[in-house]
Amino acid sequence: MSNERDTEDRPVDGASESSDHDPGPDDVEEESTPEDSGGGFGSDVDVEFDAEISEDDDDLLGGLRVESTEDIKVPEKLVDQVIGQDHAQEIVRKAAKQRRHILMIGSPGTGKSMLAKAMTQLLPNEDLQDVLIYHNPDDGNEPKVRTVPAGKGDQIVDAHKEEARKRNTMRTILMWLIIIVILGYSLFIGNILLGIIAAAIIYLAFKYANRGSDAMIPNLLINNADRTTAPFEDVTGAHAGALLGDVRHDPFQSGGMETPSHDRVEAGGIHKSHRGVLFIDEINTLDVRSQQHLMTAIQEGEFSITGQSERSSGAMVQTEPVPCDFIMVAAGNRDALENMHPALRSRIKGYGYEVFMDDTIEDTPEMRRKYARFVAQEVENDGRLPHFTREAVEEVILEAKRRSGRKGHLTLLFRSLGGLVRVAGDIARAEDAEFTTRDHVLQAKKRSRSIEQQLADTYIERYSDYDMTMNEGGVVGRVNGLAVMGDDSGIVKPIMAEVTQGHGEVIATGKLQEIAQESVQNVSAIIKKFTNQDINELDVHIQFLQSYEGVEGDSASISIATAVISALEEIPIAQDVAMTGSLSVRGDVLPVGGVTHKIEAAAKAGIDTVIIPKSNEQDVMIEDEYEEQVEVVPVSHISEVLEIALVGEPEKDGLVDRLKNITTALERDRQVPSGSPTPQ
Ligand SMILES: Nc1ncnc2c1ncn2[C@@H]1O[C@H](COP(=O)(O)OP(=O)(O)OP(=O)(O)O)[C@@H](O)[C@H]1O
Incomplete structure (x- = not known):
């Protein structure tokens, strides 16, 4: 390794x-010494927190015994501040x-x-x-161009300036002597005008000469003295x-x-x-x-x-x-x-x-201590924020876990996490609070919403204004798909499918054409086997309702397959169900990104059940407020998706049974009997 x-x-x-x-x-x-790897830069050396550390592995602060970030020592060197x-x-x-x-x-x-x-x-x-x-x-x-050791440049320029100053002083004295003599002589001969003209010419000539010597002073282009x-x-x-x-x-x-x-x-x-x-x-x-x-x-x-x-x-x-x-x-x-x-x-x-x-890092007690130190570091760097209480730091670490989108991990997207710390601190400061508390962090989470989150919420509002959100009843060919917008917000994206007689074409518009085409191709083996219909003689029309932002073809695969199968078989889909998942050509539901945000978006839209890939089960970290509103059902095969999403027995049951039989047959085909020669 x-x-x-x-x-x-x-x-x-x-x-x-x-x-x-x-x-x-x-x-x-070979050259590396223990010193090189020390100081927290690629090191195994534990970081000095200037605080007691207990053995409590479940502690959100990794066992760090502190009351607030005031008690946490922040390393001075940048190299020691880097986490992960x-x-x-x-x-x-x-x-x-x-x-x-x-x-x-x-x-x-x-x-x-x-x-x-x-x-x-x-x-x-x-x-x-x-x-x-x-x-x-x-x-x-x-x-x-000349280079000299750092610090010498200043000295050279100063020496040149001094030399030029001396030269100019000498010249100026000489100039005034000459001017005085000329003016004296012109007074003596009674032609003062001639004297003034001569003095002016001499003055200009000397000024010009002085400029010439100033031009000899070098320009210190790079000064590394300090x-x-x-x-x-x-x-x-x-x-x-x-x-x-x-x-x-x-x-x-x-x-x-x-x-x-x-x-x-x-x-x-x-x-x-x-x-x-x-x-x-x-x-x-x-x-x-x-x-x-x-x-x-x-x-x-x-x-x-x-x-x-x-x-x-x-x-x-x-x-x-x-x-x-x-x-x-x-x-x-x-x-x-x-x-x-x-x-x-x-x-x-x-x-x-x-x-x-890396975007995420494994969540260990040592890492949590470093995240607590990160909060202290941001407070110190800002200089105006009230220190964070222990509970407030715990909330930030919980948010870091949530934002990672992976069980047992913490996000490494520190800029946005730092943003949360600053917003929470600003709220506390506006209240003249002595410390930034957990409540301030919770308020900050609501306030520091990304553009995408705000946009997603606007869509939800608009959809409900126009009764666009469907979260009850059954509709043939319409699925509540789920997508992510930006890094941290989900949105419900309804997908509609219609099937007509034709020539095996997949009809969608613009960018969706590509996405839809690929998705339908991916699921066509399933559709063919399981609906007994030859889709080469049909045209499949697919529409991503409203817009196509945030639609990734891959994660919409189970939604598209469900919509198309529903349209082909004319079996309605339950509208209180939303789904996300990629699909293999054999019907296995494969993992996708952003499940937590997608589930939360579904909950906000009033949907009761969200289907996600089984392999994403461990990534779900939804906020407590959504936990009771929505049931999350992890699945590993398209037959399970249809079992949950389609309504109207006995058609649905017949269809699901058919699919299960096909899947069993496929499984059988896949197994190589022991002792049989390896296929060449
Ligand atoms: N690995 C890290 N450890 C500790 N703090 C970090 C880390 N990464 C980022 N930060 C914090 O986030 C801030 C922004 O990070 P930085 O500017 O290095 O990100 P970047 O990857 O260069 O982003 P961009 O590409 O957007 O410029 C840093 O000033 C620091 O406070």
């Missing part, structure tokens, strides 16, 4: 073949040592940028550099100038009023993150040209700065190459992979790591 993980974490192909000074991942393993994501933490630790790039893919708010920031605390900061841009006397449009950790630059959504550097436009351009080109040079994120971390979220939204330049920068480790706007005088200027030896942490959601520049992706693949972020 450990070997598997080792192979998985190795940079793909090219990484191990790269230059000599780059240690391979195995070298790094063990694999990503390990990769970040390795990549920091090997100076490899990372591609992090995962849901928003799972800690991608937090980990990238934490990475800077693992990089050495003693080899940081300052970058200076000098005027080039041979070519004013190609400023010179850095305690390696730099971190977040260039998410940055335009080309902010990413690659820019040269400002000069409206005067010539005639003595212009600003020297080296003074107009601005560093980009790639330069500021030299020897640090460049973080780019939503990497797929970066325009192609920027992605190409980024690849060049990664390859060369240096990148000249030029004006990004073609019409600006800055475009005439191009500096010597400026160092940009950064570690890139590119991040995105799953769809980022599709739109990312293939060459950039293959560069990361070849010379770095790819890591998928």
Whole structure:
């Protein structure tokens, strides 16, 4: 197993073949010391909570003996604050040592940028550099670039300024001496006007000379003097100038009023993150040209700065190459992979790591203690929220369990969990409460509803206004399907099916065509076997009533199959039943996502029974208020779905029996008699 993980974490192909000074991942393993794995970053070391811990495994706070978050110690270093994501933490630790790039893919708010920031605390900061841009006397449009150890840049600029100041003072004294002499002489010869003109010319000549010596002062492009950790630059959504550097436009351009080109040079994120971390979220939204330049920068480790706007005088200027030896942490959601520049992706693949972020983590006493610490951390970071009582923290942890959507797990979507903590704290603050209590958290849960949840509730309201919600009686071909909207809300989506004579076509509109087609194909074996009807001679019309948001073809499979079978056999479907589940071609009901939210949506719509896949049974964590309103029936086969959903014996019974017989026959066919040769 450990070997598997080792192979998985190795940079793909090219990484191990790269230059000599780059240690391979195995070298790094040997180099690791207990210290490296300590401090809570990929460590097994228990976290110091500065509080007693009891052995009570059922305790919602993992045995943490505290009265409120006030009693919980929050670690100072970001690396010690990261919860879960063990694999990503390990990769970040390795990549920091090997100076490899990372591609992090995962849901928003799972800690991608937090980990990238934490990475800077693992990089050495003693080899940081300052970058200076000098005027080039041979070519004013190609400023010179020099690097010096961090902190020296300031000193060099100060020394140049001092030198220029001294030179200017000397010149000024000389200028006034000359002017006094000229004015004195002009008084002496009685031509004061000539004297004033001569003095003015001399004044301007000296001013011009002084400007020339000011131009010799270098521009401190990157100043790392006060850095305690390696730099971190977040260039998410940055335009080309902010990413690659820019040269400002000069409206005067010539005639003595212009600003020297080296003074107009601005560093980009790639330069500021030299020897640090460049973080780019939503990497797929970066325009192609920027992605190409980024690849060049990664390859060369240096990148000249030029004006990004073609019409600006800055475009005439191009500096010597400026160092940009950064570690890139590119991040995105799953769809980022599709739109990312293939060459950039293959560069990361070849010379770095790819890591998928976890959405949930196993619920253990140690984890709960960390979640309690997370609440304390959010309170501390905000600085204005009242501390949370023990019961309030327990409620947050319960919500983390619920949001995971999986039994025995906690959600790792910390951004939204942090949002809940802040809303609860704000409610408590508005009441001038000393502590944030469980009641405040419960109120916050109601208030901090996502757009999707609000939209789902609006739909429910509207449906009932127009009597669209059906939760009683029986209707042929109409099923209350269930879908998820966003991450955290369910909605009842009625599906209608009608069957007519035709040519085996599945008729639906737009996006639904694809979904419906696939679903009908998936269930056609069942329909054919069990209805004795050849659907090649029929047209199946399917309609997802109202809209198609949130409809995933797969989880609507049992609903579509039920609607079609009902329409074919003209047996009504009970409208106080809703259902969700995927379906195999042999009629097995397979697991789907978001069952808890779907059940709650059904309960809100007044539905009495919800059919879910048996394998999802353990994921159900509905709120207490819905528990009594709705009966959840886990099923493993379509025959069970029909048994519950169809109404009107004896037709229904005949149909279900037929289906059961077919299923038994299918089961028999599936079994290979012992001793029989293995099929080739
Ligand atoms: N694994 C984690 N451990 C502790 N806190 C976390 C974790 N992940 C996220 N957080 C909290 O959530 C906040 C947001 O996380 P972060 O910005 O890192 O998410 P992200 O994955 O980069 O999301 P996005 O892609 O939307 O930018 C962090 O500032 C931190 O407070």
